[in-house]
Amino acid sequence: MAKIALGTSQEAAQPDCIRALVVEFITTFLFVFAGVGSAITADKLEAGALVGLLAVAVAHTLVVAATVSAGHISGGHLNPAVTLGLLVGGHITVVRSILYWIIQLLASTGACFLLHYLTGGLATPIHSLASGVGYLQGIIWEIILTFSLMFTVYATMVDPKRGALDGLGPIYVAFVVGANILVGGPFSGASMNPARSFGPALVSGNWTDHWVYWVGPLIGGGLSGFIYQNFFMFGTHVRIPNHEEAF
Template sequence: MAKIALGTTREAAQPDCIRALIVEFIVTFLFVFAGVGTAITADKLGGGALVGLFAVAVAHALVVAVTISAGHISGGHLNPAVTIGLLAGGHITVFRSLLYWIDQLLASSLACFLLQYLTGGLSTPIHSLASGVGYFQGVIWEIILTFSLLFTVYATMVDPKRGALDGLGPMLTGFVVGANILAGGSFSGASMNPARSFGPALVSWDWTDHWVYWVGPLIGGGLAGFIYENFFIIRSHVRIPTHDQEDQSY
């Protein structure tokens, strides 16, 4: 079972951590800027709900793929749910996870405030539940969508035996984000990312249903990380013993 390390405050002063936080801030900012910017543009131009949803899904798929690749120094999390999924698998300490969360929320907020200024004060769409979708349904939507996101991250980037998928992780992760937005965007909003929801809510000062976009993604991300790490990743191989050789593992 994966061991979760608490870490120490000394991590914040380590050069590798500082570099990672700077990169994580930049790529999260770019991700939110493109994603929220597309949502604002879709609202401004109209063209129908389906066209707008498709545009938002494509934009998020593309920017996720690019920013994960560009953010390789920090891991390109972009998302507190991804961070908690990697924490559940023992790939990041608790203390550094908290630093990443703060980083991601600040980057999202800055991106949204800048968009509000650059668009002349246009409304920033928030994530909220659609009419007829209850809190429990919304949480379940976000759990499932975020679970699929983290399962993809683990299968294509974290798993050391990803085989032919090696190098395709960012693109495939972008694909699943786009597909999930098309599937759940008209119901829960398909956030999958508390930071992506936080920035628009802060700028608009509209916290309607906001807790859903923390509870659902964090549960979904944590579950996916824990399950994949502990049940699907094989980190050792036991040789078949012969009559003159004891069991060995490596």
Template sequence: MAKIALGTTGEGALPEVWSALVVEFITTFLFVFAGVASAMATDKLAADALVGLFAVAVTHALVVAVMISAGHISGGHLNPAVTLGLLFGGHITLFRSILYWIDQLLAAAAACYLLEYLSGLTTPIHSLASGVGYLEGVIWEIVLTFSLLFTVYATIVDKRGSLNGLGPTLTGFVVGANILAGGAFSGASMNPARSFGPALVSWNWTDHWVYWVGPLIGGGLAGFIYENFFIIGQTHLPIPTVEAALLG
């Protein structure tokens, strides 16, 4: 059974950790910038709901695939739920995870503040659709984030499933598919940072806790299950880089 590695504060002095944090900030910033901008564009253009949902799904699918690959130095997490799933699988230390979480939230906030400045519009938040209760919303986010992390593990972390570097693309596909499936119900966040940035900038925290509880449960559960049931006995990837699996 994988054990959570606590790590030490000494990791904060390592140059490779700071390099990883810079890359994680940049890639998360660009991911949130493109993702939130696509939602703002559909609102500004008054696009049909289905067309708008498709545009947002495609944008997220593309930018996730590219930023995971571009973020190979940090592992391209882009998402506190991904970091938690990798923590539960023993692939990153707790101390380094905390640094990543802070990094991701700051990047998301910076991206949304810039978007508000550039567009003059309010950043749209994730919130539950009419008729969708808190419990349903949490379950939606658990299932969708579990799907995301299961894909990350199966196509990137698991060396047997590296698929010649296709992991980031396939992960992008599942993000897009999940937005098409759940966007009309829970908003299909799957990412606390992606939800945090717009909520902070617009100062609208409606249903916000759902986008922490659901993704973190789904991500952590997927990491724990995949690591302990499907990667038993395999050598862990170097901490904290998951993308190394694509290069081997």
């Protein structure tokens, strides 16, 4: 069973960590800017529900493929749930995970504030549950959607035995994000990403159902990472160097 690496307090000052944090900020910023921006545009153009959903799904698919590829230095997490999924598999330390979460939230907030300014103060759409969808249903939606996202990340990008899929991971991950938005968007909003939900909620001041988009994705991402690492990739994992503490 994979052990969770604690890391050290000096890790934040290491050049490779600083570079990774800068890249993670840039890629998360660009992801949220395009994702939230597409939702604002759909509202502004008063597109129909289906057309708007398709536009948002396509925008997220394209930007995820690009930013995950561009974020190879940091791993292109863009998402606290993905970071948690890699943490439980022993692929990132606790210290660096916390730094990633902070950076992801800051990037999302910055992107949403900039969009609010550039659009002349247009409303920033938030993730919230659709009418008739209860809290438990919303959480289950987000668990399943994020589980599929994290499972794809492991299968196409983390697993050293990915074979012919090598190099295609960002594209397949993007396809899963787009597909999940199409299926789950009308019900839970298909966030799959606490950072993606955090920025719009903060900028708009609307925290309706917001906790759902932390609980669901974090459970889904963490559970998926644990299962894949320990049941499908066990014995192939290259451990973090010995100077990182583990338990």
